[in-house]
Amino acid sequence: MHEILTNEQMAEADRRADARGVPFLTLMENAGRAVADEAARMVRPGSRIAVLCGPGNNGGDGFVAARLLRERGYDVRLWLLGERTALKGDAAEVARRWPLVVRAASPDALQSMHLVIDALFGAGLSRGLSGDAAELVEAVNASGLPVLSVDVPSGLSGSTGTHECPVVRAARTITFFRKKPAHLLLPGRALCGDVVVADIGIPDDVLDQLPISTFENTPALWGADFLWPGAGGHKYNRGHALVVSGPPFQSGAARLGARAALRVGAGLVTVAGSSSATAINAAHLTAIMLAVCNGAASLREILADTRKNAVLIGPGAGVGSDTADLVQTALASGAETVLDADALTSLAVTGDAPTEKVQFGFTGTRTQSTTNAQSLFDAIRANPARGVVLTPHDGEFARLFPDLATVASKLDRARQAAARSGAIVVVKGADTVIAAPDGRAAINSNAPPTLATAGSGDVLAGLITGLLAQRMPVFEASCAAVWLHGAAANAFGLGLIAEDLPEQLPRVLTELRDTLK
Numbered sequence: 001m002h003e004i005l006t007n008e009q010m011a012e013a014d015r016r017a018d019a020r021g022v023p024f025l026t027l028m029e030n031a032g033r034a035v036a037d038e039a040a041r042m043v044r045p046g047s048r049i050a051v052l053c054g055p056g057n058n059g060g061d062g063f064v065a066a067r068l069l070r071e072r073g074y075d076v077r078l079w080l081l082g083e084r085t086a087l088k089g090d091a092a093e094v095a096r097r098w099p100l101v102v103r104a105a106s107p108d109a110l111q112s113m114h115l116v117i118d119a120l121f122g123a124g125l126s127r128g129l130s131g132d133a134a135e136l137v138e139a140v141n142a143s144g145l146p147v148l149s150v151d152v153p154s155g156l157s158g159s160t161g162t163h164e165c166p167v168v169r170a171a172r173t174i175t176f177f178r179k180k181p182a183h184l185l186l187p188g189r190a191l192c193g194d195v196v197v198a199d200i201g202i203p204d205d206v207l208d209q210l211p212i213s214t215f216e217n218t219p220a221l222w223g224a225d226f227l228w229p230g231a232g233g234h235k236y237n238r239g240h241a242l243v244v245s246g247p248p249f250q251s252g253a254a255r256l257g258a259r260a261a262l263r264v265g266a267g268l269v270t271v272a273g274s275s276s277a278t279a280i281n282a283a284h285l286t287a288i289m290l291a292v293c294n295g296a297a298s299l300r301e302i303l304a305d306t307r308k309n310a311v312l313i314g315p316g317a318g319v320g321s322d323t324a325d326l327v328q329t330a331l332a333s334g335a336e337t338v339l340d341a342d343a344l345t346s347l348a349v350t351g352d353a354p355t356e357k358v359q360f361g362f363t364g365t366r367t368q369s370t371t372n373a374q375s376l377f378d379a380i381r382a383n384p385a386r387g388v389v390l391t392p393h394d395g396e397f398a399r400l401f402p403d404l405a406t407v408a409s410k411l412d413r414a415r416q417a418a419a420r421s422g423a424i425v426v427v428k429g430a431d432t433v434i435a436a437p438d439g440r441a442a443i444n445s446n447a448p449p450t451l452a453t454a455g456s457g458d459v460l461a462g463l464i465t466g467l468l469a470q471r472m473p474v475f476e477a478s479c480a481a482v483w484l485h486g487a488a489a490n491a492f493g494l495g496l497i498a499e500d501l502p503e504q505l506p507r508v509l510t511e512l513r514d515t516l517k
Contacts, residue, residue, distance in 0.1 A: 001197055002221050003207055004214040004443065005178045007124045007158050013177060016206040025090045027200050028057065031150075031176050032064020032094070034198035038174045039069060039117055039148050047114040048075040050145075052105055052136065054120035054154070055082040060091030061150050062119025063098050070100075077113070079105040081120055081133060105132070107139035115146055118168045122151035123158020123180050128165030137166040146171040152182050153191050160409035161188025161431075169193075177202045181411055184216060184443040186431045214411065217434065217442040217483050222476035223516045227265070227467075238267030239469030242308045242335070243462065244293065244326060245273025246316030246342070248280045253316030253341070253458040255281060256498050258288045260462030261312070263502040264484065264509075266469040272302055296325040303333035310336040310469035314343030314391075315458040321346070331379040331388065336468040339376075339423075340391045340461035347376040348399035373400050381422040387474030388423040389464050391457065397427055415441055424478045426464075428457060432482050436475045444479075446486035455498025460485045462502075484508060 005013065018024050039049060051066040053059035059080065070076040080095075080102050087095050095102070103109065110116060118140065120133065129137060137155055140147060147170045152158050155167030161182040173192040175183060182188035183195045215221050229238070241261040245254040254271055262269045271281050272293035282290055293299050302308065311330045317323045323346040330337045339347075380388045390400070397417070398405035404420075407413040410427060414435035418425040427433045430451075432444040463481035468474060488504035489496055 001178055002216045002218045003178050003212045004181055004184070004216055005210070005212070006214075007180065009210050009212070010123070010177065010180065012210060013202050013206050016209060017202040020203055020206070022201045022203075025093060027202065028060050028090045028094060029064055030200035031061045031198070033068055034176070034200060035061055035065035035117065035119070035148070035150055035174055036068040036072070038172065038196055038198075039065065039115060040072065040074075042146060042148060042172065043115045046073055046075065048077070048112060049115045049117060050109045050113040051076060051078045051117040052109060052120050052140070053078060053080045055080075055086055055091075056122065057089075057091055058119050058122035058150055059087070060094045062117060063091070063094040065117060065119070065150075067094075067098055077103065077109065079103045079109040081105040081136065105136055107136060110139060110143045110145060113143075113145055115148065116140055116143070118147050118149040118154050118170065120154035120168075123156075123182060125155070125157065128163070129155045129167075130165065134166045137168050141166070141169050149173040149192065151175050152180065152188070156182050156188050156191055158182045160411070161185030162408050163187070163191075167191055172196065174198055176200045179216060181214065181409070181443065184431060184445050185410055185433075186429070189431060189445065213439045213441065215440075215442045217432075217444040217446075217479050219483065219512060219516060221442060222480045223512075225473050225476040226480060226512075226516070227470045227472055228513060229265070235267030236307070238265060239310060239471060240268040240270065240308045241266040241465045241469040242291075242302065242311045243269065243271050243315075243465065244299065244311065244313045244317060245271050245277045245281060246318055247274065248277045250316035250318065251277045251280050253455060254312075255284055255288075256455050256458040256502075257312050257315050257340075257462030257465065258285070259502045260459045260505075261466030261469065262288060263505040264463050264466035264481070266310070266466040269466070270308065272299065295322065296329040299326055299329045300333070303330065303335055306334070308335060309471070310338070310465050312338045312340065312461055312465040314338075314340035315461060317342040317346075319345045327376065328379055331383070331386075334383060334386050336387045336465075336474065338389045338391065338461050338465045338468065340457060341396070344390060344392050344396045344400055348373050348396070377421045384422065387468060389426060389468075389474060389478050390417075390421060390423045391426045391428060391461050391464070393428045393457065411435075411441055411443065415439060424474050426460075426478055426482065428460070434475070434478050434482060440475060442479045444482045444486060446483060446490065448486065448489050450492075450494060450496040451486065451489045453497055456485075456501070459498050459501045484512075487512075
């Protein structure tokens with residue numbers, strides 16, 4: 001169930017289920033039953049449960065859950081925010097079936113309770129909470145009680161995963177049919193706690209009639225395109241990745257990327273750098289080959305060999321016009337191209353800027369001429385048959401796309417950046433978003449906090465490059481690399497450093513193959 005639905009798509013799925021003979025009232029009863037089942041897993045039989053209901057369908061789910069929990073022997077108190085007479089449609093009907101008093105919601109609802117069911121507001125909330133609603137949410141958070149939220153924690157935008165007001169901090173959130181962006185995007189994911197997706201009777205094939213373009217990044221999304229070694233295969237038909245090295249004292253980042261590209265399955269990997277950088281790289285590399293590259297003209301000659309079909313520029317490359325020239329050369333070559341770190345910054349701004357240069361222990365300054373990001377986008381679009389991946393973190397994204405950096409939704413930011421640039425854009429973070437120019441996007445959720453370590457991004461860029469070298473489709477390769485990056489970190493555990501990530505890939509890939517069989 002890797003499809004992610006917008007609020008509007010979820011409403012349309014409800015309507016199509018109703019048209020297929022699963023009435024809205026049945027969906028609400030099924031949703032309330034799922035809430036009751038989950039609540040029963042969180043507390044002991046007979047526990048005291050406060051059910052906080054809002055004025056819409058989310059509150060209707062709460063009424064159903066309260067009734068069913070009471071029938072199972074729990075001590076249930078139901079509290080409504082607003083007037084019972086204001087309830088409409090199915091919510092009004094299930095409220096009529098509640099046999100006990102309906103109390104006006106107030107912070108007093110939480111006294112002596114064991115669990116709070118938050119059924120105040122769902123994912124479709126269009127404005128921040130205020131007044132009594134905000135006061136109630138703050139009281140829930142201050143109580144220290146475990147909270148089961150229905151759909152999303154009240155106060156959270158289901159579309160963006162952000163909030164502009166007090167929002168419930170849930171221990172667990174139960175949603176229905178499919179997840180929404182808020183369940184995966186931060187800070188929403190953290191506020192949701194554990195997310196449970198319940199089947200409430202909506203037929204899966206209603207998705208065939210919805211224009212789904214957002215997905216959770218799991219092997220179900222890209223596993224069919226993953227390329228495994230085959231009988232009779234050889235290194236030359238598994239692609240040749242080229243990683244451009246930085247200067248001698250910054251060459252380690254390129255080696256991290258190169259090792260990741262080799263581990264993920266590229267048949268050959270070459271690290272290309274200056275003569276002095278090559279001498280350093282030669283002392284560290286064995287299975288990875290070396291080439292001397294003293295600037296854009298050298299890179300052009302190297303890439304004239306079209307067997308080198310994927311190139312990575314950026315890790316440790318240095319910021320400046322030299323790196324910008326390398327990028328433009330790579331884009332003109334026709335090789336699949338991954339641009340990371342310094343490659344992005346070198347193309348991000350205009351004008352002349354002083355920059356510090358460190359080489360062989362001597363420090364000085366020079367003036368670098370940087371290139372407008374638009375020239376990068378023009379070069380990408382000049383050859384649409386060649387895949388390009390940009391891998392910015394938030395700071396690099398703001399330099400490349402300054403007007404998009406303030407867009408509330410990370411999902412929307414990534415999509416707009418991909419459409420503008422013509423590249424796959426991987427906006428890195430604990431909730432990495434991968435977006436394609438055609439509107440497809442995936443949100444990653446398997447990255448542990450241990451990935452926040454120096455060199456981690458260089459490994460990710462190498463993973464993408466290695467999969468592109470094997471001719472995996474560019475969007476799917478980017479998604480797969482992001483997932484493998486998180487899986488490798490989870491496989492290692494605490495104490496992770498970037499060098500550990502490629503060494504976990506044999507185990508991770510073996511488990512992935514067994515899962516996909």
